[in-house]
Amino acid sequence: MGLFRGMALALAVLIILGTSPHVSENSTQNKDGIKVEINPNLELFAVLYILAFNGSDYFITAPKGYINDVLAYFAPYRDDPAVKYIREVFNSSLPLYARDNEIAEFSSRLALLGYLPNETDLGELELLANFARKSDFMAFYEAHRSEYERIAQPLVKYLECAPEEYERLFGHTYESFRVEASYSLHIHPHVVFENGTVYYVGWLYYKNNVAMLSYVVAILHEFTHPFVRDFLDRNFRTFENMSYYLWEVRNELPTTTTYDPAHYGSFYTYLNELFTESIAEYIALRCGVPRDYVLFKSKAMSAMFLPFGNLFDEYRTAEELNETLYQYAPTLARHMGCWATPGNVSAFYRKVAPVVEPNVLDRAGYLGKLIIVYGTQNPNESGNEYDRETAYLLAELLRETYMRLYGQAPSIVVKEDANLTDEDLRGNLILIGGPVANTITARLNENIPVRFAFNGSWVLRRNPNAVKNFTAFRITENNISVIPLNSPVPSVVFGVVETIRNPWNSKEYVLIIAGIDRYGTREMSKWIQWQSYVIRGETYWEVGFYSMR
Secondary structure: OHHHHHHHHOOOOOEOOOOOOOOOOOEEEOOOOEEEEEOHHHHHHHHHHHHHOOOOOOOEOOOHHHHHHHHHHOHHHOOOHHHHHHHHHOOOOOOHHHHHHHHHHHHHHHHOOOOHHHOOOOHHHHHHHHHHHHHOHHHHHHHOHHHHHHHHHHHHHHHOOHHHHHHHHHOOOOOEEEEEEEOOEOOOOEEEEEOOEEEEEEEOOOOOHHHHHHHHHHHHHHHHHHHHHHHHHHHHHHHHHHOHHHHHHHHHOHHHHHOOHHHHOOHHHHHHHHHHHHHHHHHHHHOOOOHHHHHHHHHHHHOOOOOOOHHHHHHHHHHHOOOOHHHHHHHHHHHHHHHOOOOOHHHHHHHHOOOOOHHHHHHHHHHOEEEEEEOOOOOOHHHHHHHHHHHHHHHHHHHHHHHHHHOOOOEEEEEEHHHOOHHHHOOOEEEEOOOOOOHHHHHHHHHOOEEEEEOOOEEEEEOHHHOEEEEEEEEOOOOEEEEOOOOOOOOOOOEEEEEEEOOOOOOOEEEEEEEOOHHHHHHHOOOOOOOOEEEEOOOOEEEEEEEOO
8 A cells, every 4th residue: 555655664864974985887977966876785785685585575666577586696695694684683573664764774884885895894794795795796786787777867867957956045065966776675765965975875766757756856855955954053043933833743643743753853853854855846846847746746745744835935035036045044934933823823734734545544543543434325235245345454454554564553443334423423434435335425425525426327526615725636657747626537437535534523534435336445445645535547547635624
């Protein structure tokens, strides 16, 4: 499920100082000092990780063919001490957030060293160096050079304008910017800054243009961190009396913020992340990333960081005034103080931040209870039984995922729609089934953002008057584009997953998973992601964002 990868991989952005930069020939570099490479040490680490977990683990991201190549080429070394070392250090019994952090920290050390077999005084890393020598790792690496370059090369054209943009916004830039990545292991993107060079350390593998654009923004995010850190070190006092923005985000996303101290541990770290992400997206827009994609990303991030979209106009104004952000900081702080105050920040959040599908799971994790409600009104009893099975399958998947992420799970109760109490209705709910099957969905149908209508057959219709700031996007492999709200939803779709604030208790949420038929409902239960709603079909993918007061 896209949601859980997003939750696990957004847990921390680590700023880790390394030791000494390394040199590798398998990279793409332009004249402005932008360099992108699949780092040999990080890919060596990835190979060992694939061997340690036999090619199957949450953090292994490579295509199946590449994984098979690893398992075949390095088969004689599956019991090597280096493999055992990796298996022990990154124990699969640990919660995902803990392993995520451990992998990031380990990668920072590797990324700034030269190719390990050529280094000395490596300590426990000598195990990795010995493995590389014995197995002739570089022969495997060279055999896959074309794959690595095919991933690295397209990114440069979007990144090469970044130094000029940093100069414009901050009045200075750095000597060089380097992307040091693994092709086959998810390494949480983070920044290392050393000797005038900014390093993105993370993973780099994508299948289409839309995913590639995600990497562009992620890389720019990490490149931006040192600039923002310096900006805040000089200007934090200007903003420090506005910590109520963080209070409100913590109130709305209690589980996410508790397990993510790197973003939400203090108002300083919160502002660091807020400014870094918004500036990265602003630069991405100026460097050629399509406007609709940046709008999509901005909408998604608004639920996690306030105030988000508002900052774009501030950066634009600073540039029009020919002021760096250092000069503009007092004006920016004054405007932020006007957007929301301690007394109205909750209203501001509800106005600006979209409700998103993980809201219900975040609140349930915090309060310790989630109710999944399946319908019993389908005139075909087999339909009721099918929805019941869907509810229990989802409950089990959620339990497993909470445990993998956090090491604990809330109480997840499955109930028939007919058995809900008034107290149940005030909690965090997941409704299984459309208005024909589920009486609770039927009660809500006319006033939800994507409603069901009968026109000889059941179809979906957007209902923008039910919410605020409704924006819809069509997603294809190569594009994300805004679509008109009055355009028809294709009749051949599986169904919808959508989030609303609970009408019986606006502090909590209701997630509706409803298909055009029972099979569509089952399919849509796989599509809980970080947006307000998603509609899927065999060849159709639509998502949207809206806010609710």
